Amino acid sequence: MTNLVVALHVTVCILLILIVLLQSGKGAEMGVSLGGGAGQTLFGATGPATILTKITTGVAIIFMVTSLTLAYMSGHQSDTSVMKENTTPVEQTTE
Numbered sequence: 001m002t003n004l005v006v007a008l009h010v011t012v013c014i015l016l017i018l019i020v021l022l023q024s025g026k027g028a029e030m031g032v033s034l035g036g037g038a039g040q041t042l043f044g045a046t047g048p049a050t051i052l053t054k055i056t057t058g059v060a061i062i063f064m065v066t067s068l069t070l071a072y073m074s075g076h077q078s079d080t081s082v083m084k085e086n087t088t089p090v091e092q093t094t095e
């Protein structure tokens with residue numbers, strides 16, 4: 001179970017990095033817009049969310065859920081072991 005969650009978490013991390021790098025920044029047109037008539041739209045409403053924004057939100061939610069799941073699973077590991085109380089004797093060397 002832990003291996004599945006770790007694999008999903010690593011995949012989601014890589015997807016999140018790629019999706020964020022594909023998006024353009026909010027201030028990408030800042031130099032052009034301050035001199036023209038579109039200066040009000042820079043700090044105004046952003047308009048409808050693009051598909052990349054929605055995908056980023058979904059992947060970020062999955063990232064947070066897998067992070068919390070891994071944190072919970074690492075804190076609540078079972079104390080059972082496949083090894084019984086069998087211990088191997090320690091060999092002492094005499095000099």
